[in-house]
């Protein structure tokens with residue numbers, strides 16, 4: 749998995765390089781982007797309530813079914829109140845959510861089952877990239893220590909790695925964009 753920093757940056761890079769009308773100066777829009785980019789990890793909350801934040805992590809909320817359902821509902825709802833096309837809004841939300849799943853598959857995962865159940869409920873098989881480009885994330889299994897456990901040197905190194913990868917991707921896209 750990636751940290752919220754990595755997921756947020758990945759979503760921001762996608763939106764920045766899309767044709768979706770988005771203002772990084774609008775606080776509400778940025779908050780919406782942060783929520784969507786990290787939404788599949790809401791499964792930590794379900795586990796946290798049950799006493800083990802990791803219990804349901806990388807389960808159903810990391811499936812194509814979940815992100816399609818969220819994209820359609822949120823995209824349709826958003827476009828009712830904004831002058832953006834419904835399909836365009838659904839597409840950008842789906843893209844940001846899909847990028848979350850891709851980044852998770854590219855992150856080191858030591859917890860079994862390794863990977864994410866992309867095709868749940870049709871298949872329970874967990875998928876993961878054979879090559880990891882993001883580091884692992886340490887997180888306590890105890891609800892009371894969970895938040896504090898995230899702020900450790902191991903996770904700081906993972907965040908630095910994510911900043912490096914996202915920086916390279918951002919710069920690469922900028923160079924490609926200038927050559928067009």
Ligand SMILES: [Zn+2]
Pocket residue numbers: 749750788789810848852
């Ligand atoms: Zn995730």
